[in-house]
Structures are given as C-alpha cells and as structure tokens.
Amino acid sequence: MTELIYVPDAEGDWEPATEPQEGGRNPAWQASMFQSAAWPLSSLALLSVDLDAVARRLRLTLETSWDGHGTVRAAFFVLDGTDFVVTHHEGDAPGTHVWTRKGGPVDPARRLGGLLAALEVGPEAVSYSTWGAGTDLSHVPAAWGRGRGKPVWSCQEFWENFKKRPGMFVVRVSFETVTGFLTGYDVAAEGALLNGFREWLAARLVSGWNLVWWALVAELVFPEGRPAEPWSHEDDQHAVGGLFRLLDEFFEHPVGDPKAGSPTLQT
Template structure:
C-alpha cells in the first residue's frame, strides 16, 4: 500500500532525529501503512517544490529516513538541505546520506535495498499484522470488508490460511457445515440472530472482533489440537 501510494522514491538520508520529533517540528501528521518490508510509519509533505517522505520501518534502527519522489534530476544535498533548514538542525543530524555526509553504515535501513529479492512473508506473520493493524489493509473496518480481504488472501495463497476453518467451526460450535465460514461466524457471534441491515459500526466491530477471536482459536487448534477447546482461544 505504501509503495503504491508513494510511487518511485529516491533514498536521501538517515537523520538522528526521531520521526515523531521530526513530524512535530514540521507540523505534519504521521500515517501508518505497510509495504514489503513490514509496518511503516510515514509523513508526506512538500517543501520548496520537492515532495518528501519521512519514514520509519518497524524493526529498523531509530531515526528518520528521508526520501524524495523521483522526478527529474535529484540533487540530494540541496534537497536535504531544505529539509534540515525546516527542521532547524544542521548536517550534524545526518547519520548517513547517499551523497557522502555521515558514515554510520550500520543503520542503513533494509528498505533502501529494494533491488534485493525479499523472502515471502509467512502466513503467520501476515495474520499477526492483519489482526493487529486491520485498518491498514481494509481502510474502514467492516465485517464485509474484512471477510472479503481474508477470502481473497486465502484464494491467492491456494487456501493455506483458512483450510479447514469452516469444518472446524461446524464441529467445535455446532453451526451448519452447509454454510460458508462468513455466515457461520455471524451465527456464533450473534446467537440472538443476525442484525438487520444496515449494520451499525458497533455491530461491525462486534462481528470483526468475534471473527478474529475465532481465527486465533482455530490457529491455536492447528498448532496444538489437544489444548484448544472452543472458547479458550
């Protein structure tokens, strides 16, 4: 999502300044997203005609990573100088740069090596990130949006994420095995009956929270069937 939004970027510098402090000085808002390198926090802004992106990837060393949108000739020193002036700091804040200032190569983020082939994200890692940051994947969190995303992911992965989930729900919770898993979950989460449409946001969140709990329980069952009885996930 992040890469699709930003388009081609040119890496510029790593600043010792914390991203939150940089955003405060610039008066910009930090957004959360996701790309091939993991969870990322980023702020987008324009200074003196240059489109900047400042980021920090989960797991990268502390600091603010500076990018500019690739368009025409890039003078990294001049462009970064504009940013440093806006931040109220000098070149002493540059831990590393693509033009030679700063020498702390140990802090170069993995995201700058975009030409290297990255290992595929594990399905477990995907689920953990989707569960904890659902809005970064689906935008406005609704039950229909979440189930559609998970169904699409499962289909694209050859059924490896949700294989057996419908059958497990039927056995563990006694809901009809003639139903798709989306409908089974609704029966479990709303034992008093499916709410009338349109659902309120509270009802959407109740359904999503119930789905997440059921999937966590299902995955626990797969890991250790003897230690995952219904309702303990």
C-alpha cells in the first residue's frame, strides 16, 4: 500500500480558492468542473498525498462525477500560470493524480515543482511522472509569491485565446505586430511563454543560433528565402500562420528533438 506524505493545512490567511480576492494570499484560483469541461487534459504525475489533504491545503472545493468504473472526485484550478486538475478515482490506489491542460507552454518539472512548493512537500511525493525517470526534481521552485495578484488567464489560456482571436490583442494582425506583442507578453510573464522557443527553432533549422526568435521563424516559414520588403499582404499573413503553427508544435512537443522532423515548415 502506498504510504501517503503529510501535507500541511492551509495558511490562516488563505481565502477559499473559489473566492479569489485582489491581493489574496491563496496561490490557487479554482474553476468549476462545468467551466472546465472543454479542457483537453494531459496526465502529469501521481503524488503520494491524499486528495483531501491537497484540497485542505489549497482550500479547494472537491467536485464529484463518475465514469463507467465508479466515482471520481476532482478540483480544477490555476496555480502559478498553469491549469491543473487533481483527481482520485474510487478504484485507484491511495494518492492524487495530477493533470494539466494541453497546449501552451509546457515544462513538466517546472509545472509540478510549483505545485509541490505550494503544497509544501518535496519531490519525494512524486510516485510517478509521465516524463520518466531521471528528471531532476531536487530543485523545487520558490513558492508562489503570496502578495502577487493572480493572472486573469493562465499562460495556456492566453495562448488559446490569442491564436484564435489575435485581433483582440493587436490593432492590425501582421507578423511584426504579433511578434512584438508576444515578445512583450513574454517579458511581462518573466519568460513563461517563450522560454526555450528560440533554441528549439535554431535546432530545427540547424543554424541561426545567434538570431532572434522571430528571424528564425521567418527562415522556417520562407525556406526558399525571405521575400523582399515590404512584404505583400499574402506573404505577411503566411508568416503569421506559420508562426502560429510553429508555436503550437513547440508547446505540444517542447522536449522532443526538433531535428527529427522536417527542417522547413509544412503548409
């Protein structure tokens, strides 16, 4: 039987995760199962901690549903810019399954490290992780800054909204305005959005290690050479579409070998 690790109760000044407040101390912000029903999820890890202890610590409200095999209890929440779901199925061994929303920036160790820090447990609480053995979880990121305001959107939710409706964020959708906005957002998010993207592009291109990321995107989008400037509307929109496809691929497979694929972007 799995030995469960102790999780301390919530701090005395943490508000319920279902009632986030401006300047609140609780690092988690909870969404309802109904609000989150459309989230496509990826499994992340199994923790040797009790789900009720997780809920007490982050002041989450557990919701109950079912599948063909029995009752499932779950809580959907945002913590440190990541969409998390913690679950336990009545047929499972003791422990808490951790899931994250697919899409957007992906760094499994960093994501889970932030959750472990908020729970005040160490990497020994990880019974299983989907990225396999050998991942260094000995360095757990600092706990969520208690005085920081919570993001309106997680980074994943921002990206899903931006790529579907870029016109809501920039006055005119062009390669220049989109790359400029994403760069600014990444700076404001302390690198949470585009961390590793430039290196991933350079590895895929097998050159250009000294170039900025948007120049590398242009190299991949126009494999026969960049068109003369000013770009035509068609070339400009082709570059925007190529950028979005590259970012989607990066977010979906950030730790894969980009050289395993084609060095140019498929259209």
